[in-house]
Amino acid sequence: MLAEIEAANFPAGLQATITSWEFDHNDRAQIFDYYNNPKSVRNSRDVMGVYRAEHEDLLNVSRDMLVKAANGLKSYYMSVENGVIYTTRKRGLYWNEPQHRDFARWINSFDAR
Numbered sequence: 764m765l766a767e768i769e770a771a772n773f774p775a776g777l778q779a780t781i782t783s784w785e786f787d788h789n790d791r792a793q794i795f796d797y798y799n800n801p802k803s804v805r806n807s808r809d810v811m812g813v814y815r816a817e818h819e820d821l822l823n824v825s826r827d828m829l830v831k832a833a834n835g836l837k838s839y840y841m842s843v844e845n846g847v848i849y850t851t852r853k854r855g856l857y858w859n860e861p862q863h864r865d866f867a868r869w870i871n872s873f874d875a876r
Contacts, residue, residue, distance in 0.1 A: 789817060792855060807851050814855020820864055824871045832867040833857050 773779075792813050811826040811833070821829065833854035840846030849856050857863045 791817065792853070807854075810852050811855050814858055818858050818864055821858060821867060824867050825874070828871050828874060829855070829858070829867055832870045835870070836863060836866070 792810065807830050808826045811829045815821045815824070815826060815829055824832075833849075836857045837848055837854060840848050847857075858867065
């Protein structure tokens with residue numbers, strides 16, 4: 764927000780430092796967790812946004828829906844021998860699999876909003 768404000772609207776005599784970060788690899792979620800510890804105000808929905816950003820085909824699926832779909836995948840894999848089960852904050856890793864992204868988009872098609 765501060766980066767976009769016109770200089771004339773910024774309070775006189777004050778300064779601000781604006782730091783921007785860009786990542787070009789798949790460590791985004793780990794870095795997010797490093798700075799936004801689970802005990803912080805960030806929640807699973809916030810973390811899911813980091814995972815969603817890595818998959819263009821999920822950008823139209825809400826973070827809430829992705830959390831629900833990932834929870835469903837976790838429940839399914841709990842009933843399968845050798846199922847992949849991720850902790851709550853890492854369930855966005857399911858989206859690395861194309862068939863899981865297909866599932867999320869399919870589930871999203873039922874959202875009436």
